[in-house]
Amino acid sequence: MKTVIMGTGRMGSLIRTTAEGIVDAAGQPVFDIVAQIGFDLSELENAPAADVIIDFSNVATFDAVVAYVERTGAALVSGTTGYTPEQMDRLRELGQNTRVMHSGNYSIGIAALRHLVAQATRELPGFDCEIVETHHNQKVDAPSGTAKLLLDAVVEAEPEAGYHPVYGREGMCGARDPKEIGMHSLRGGTVAGVHEVSFFGQDEEVTLTHRATSRQIFVNGALAAAQKLVTREPGFYTFDKVMFA
DSSP: OEEEEEOOSHHHHHHHHHHHTOBOTTSOBSOEEEEEEOSOTHHHHTOOOOSEEEEOSOGGGHHHHHHHHHHHOOEEEEOOOOOOHHHHHHHHHHTTTSEEEEOSOOOHHHHHHHHHHHHHHHHSTTOEEEEEEEEOTTOOSSSOHHHHHHHHHHHHHSTTSOOEEEEOOOSSOOSOOTTEEEEEEEEOTTOOEEEEEEEEETTEEEEEEEEESSTHHHHHHHHHHHHHHTTSOSEEEOHHHHHHO
16 A cells, blocks of 8 residues: 655654554555655655555644645545644545545544543533543643544533533632533643543542553554555545444
């Protein structure tokens, strides 16, 4: 599978190293890395057509990635977070002509956590919900894309409840609105990712936690998803839909 990788940092390098080690049942390489693009986005303008482009880079590459997909028809596996609603709409439009997948997290464990969070929301009515995420000190966006996915899981589980996010608290903010969901971001060190969703009731508390000890879990999920995505019809896909549908 001819593949372009966006990003030459830690994630991009790990994607390449892992992809180059994957072989099929006959011992043949599954991925053929035809280009890996770093800070010079003009290189993407001249990059050869590929079956898939894997992008875990930065929001600054958005226009260049979209242009490449439009030019080549390559499938897009996107794990870049921090996109605006308008940019997300643009990705959905791309799905009219090619295969596009976007997720804030490519971990199978996180996919399971989302299902558990939705179940807890339905089965713990009246409980207060708070979401806390922790990442390394180089992460540029907050809250994380995964935290947003978990927020969506709560809201979509009870769409008539009127849940709404509150991003941190400061000063005399008053008593907690029972319909608010606190979103909190911690940054420090080299933490690959910790996500906690807590439900607080009368005299009891339930907390669901996922800890990533390395970025390898996201790489493995993205490469597995890429192999499945290229076999699909054009459309905009979630990680769950491709991996578990």
